Amino acid sequence: MNRLTVKTPNKKDYDIVITTGFEALPSEIERLDYKGRNALIVSDTNVAPIYMDSLKSVLSDCNITCNEFIFKAGEESKTKETVDLILDKMVELNFMRSDLCFALGGGVVGDITGYAASQYHRGIPFIQVPTSLLAMSDSSIGGKTGVDYKNIKNVLGAFYFPALVYMNISALNTLDDRQFYNGFAEAMKNGIIKDEHFYEWLIDSMYEICDKDADTLEELVYRSVNIKRLVVEKDPWEEGDRALLNFGHTLGHAIESCKFGTLLHGECVALGMVAAAHISYKKEMISLEEYLELRDMLVPFNLPITVDDIDVDEIIKRVGKDKKQDNAGLKFILLKKIGKAVIDRSVTEDEMREALKEIEYTDDFE
Numbered sequence: 001m002n003r004l005t006v007k008t009p010n011k012k013d014y015d016i017v018i019t020t021g022f023e024a025l026p027s028e029i030e031r032l033d034y035k036g037r038n039a040l041i042v043s044d045t046n047v048a049p050i051y052m053d054s055l056k057s058v059l060s061d062c063n064i065t066c067n068e069f070i071f072k073a074g075e076e077s078k079t080k081e082t083v084d085l086i087l088d089k090m091v092e093l094n095f096m097r098s099d100l101c102f103a104l105g106g107g108v109v110g111d112i113t114g115y116a117a118s119q120y121h122r123g124i125p126f127i128q129v130p131t132s133l134l135a136m137s138d139s140s141i142g143g144k145t146g147v148d149y150k151n152i153k154n155v156l157g158a159f160y161f162p163a164l165v166y167m168n169i170s171a172l173n174t175l176d177d178r179q180f181y182n183g184f185a186e187a188m189k190n191g192i193i194k195d196e197h198f199y200e201w202l203i204d205s206m207y208e209i210c211d212k213d214a215d216t217l218e219e220l221v222y223r224s225v226n227i228k229r230l231v232v233e234k235d236p237w238e239e240g241d242r243a244l245l246n247f248g249h250t251l252g253h254a255i256e257s258c259k260f261g262t263l264l265h266g267e268c269v270a271l272g273m274v275a276a277a278h279i280s281y282k283k284e285m286i287s288l289e290e291y292l293e294l295r296d297m298l299v300p301f302n303l304p305i306t307v308d309d310i311d312v313d314e315i316i317k318r319v320g321k322d323k324k325q326d327n328a329g330l331k332f333i334l335l336k337k338i339g340k341a342v343i344d345r346s347v348t349e350d351e352m353r354e355a356l357k358e359i360e361y362t363d364d365f366e
């Protein structure tokens, strides 16, 4: 078992426990003094049939009264309406401020549940139980919660820290390959922006990762989460360097909303990373070799480096609506080298168009 503690500015430090199985959860609940409380376990239609019973069973060992709320799996459910239904359920259950929520699932479950928990009685405790690689290696840490609105990703939300993040690595065994590599993209991103040794380790461990070797995945999640921990501890409210975590996301999010339902978040982040690395190369911040290496190293992990049928004008328009655009203009994350990202405010529309041309699929792509 591995444990990390995330320090928060409001003294609500929380632990991340990385282990196999749910068996260690009751002792964590005891440590938090949550024994005997009511809980709402929020999950989706894919994860609940596999893990709900096991989670309930360990929670009953610490006298937690379990209730459940299950919504249709997928990004389409990441809406205000789903949050309202969760809040309705809490009202119906007469939930008190001391009662708690569990987010059992991927990043969608985590973002929605955290947001609902932040709203009820101005905030009740919630525990992240991430089950996807994306949620384990990235989204369950850092306290960003929220929903999509009017086709704009994560535009409604709150910073709200979990009381605990409990990762059962064995859950990755039931995740399908596409979702697995989707999550891998965020882990790779964490290496690219902050830690070249981790990036190199990921490349060196390619076979073990693709084989889903348990020890390798535990190390991958631990190292990825630790990078994110250091970033969010230094800048919890994204006033500075936390924005580096958005590497690949400026164009990635815009592509994601334009291709809604066809490409996954991590796949769009991979495309966005290629585009951002291309801009970094064009601005002579990284070499052609570094750009090509970064691009080509996504391929063995089944991540896209080109995309067909994109509407460049629409993507550019959506970048403008993205919250990474503030009063001082567009905040773009570029690379100085692999392992060192920087915030850049000089990226022009033409540079973005050129980068989008680079990732647009053509038959003669070499």
Ligand SMILES: NC(=O)c1ccc[n+]([C@@H]2O[C@H](COP(=O)([O-])OP(=O)(O)OC[C@H]3O[C@@H](n4cnc5c(N)ncnc54)[C@H](O)[C@@H]3O)[C@@H](O)[C@H]2O)c1
Pocket: 044, 045, 046, 047, 050, 073, 074, 075, 078, 105, 106, 107, 108, 109, 111, 131, 132, 133, 134, 135, 138, 139, 140, 141, 142, 143, 144, 145, 153, 154, 171, 172, 173, 174, 175, 176, 179, 182, 183, 186, 265
């Ligand atoms: N809050 C943050 O800091 C942050 C960071 C990155 C991404 N995100 C958000 O996370 C979301 C993407 O997360 P995701 O990729 O986990 O999406 P997801 O929650 O939709 O999960 C992906 C799919 O895998 C299924 N699944 C999850 N765990 C499983 C398991 N163990 N076995 C079988 N199936 C399983 C889910 O049911 C779903 O169909 C996006 O909405 C993105 O915006 C948030």
Ligand SMILES: [Zn+2]
Pocket: 186, 249, 265, 269
């Ligand atoms: Zn992301």
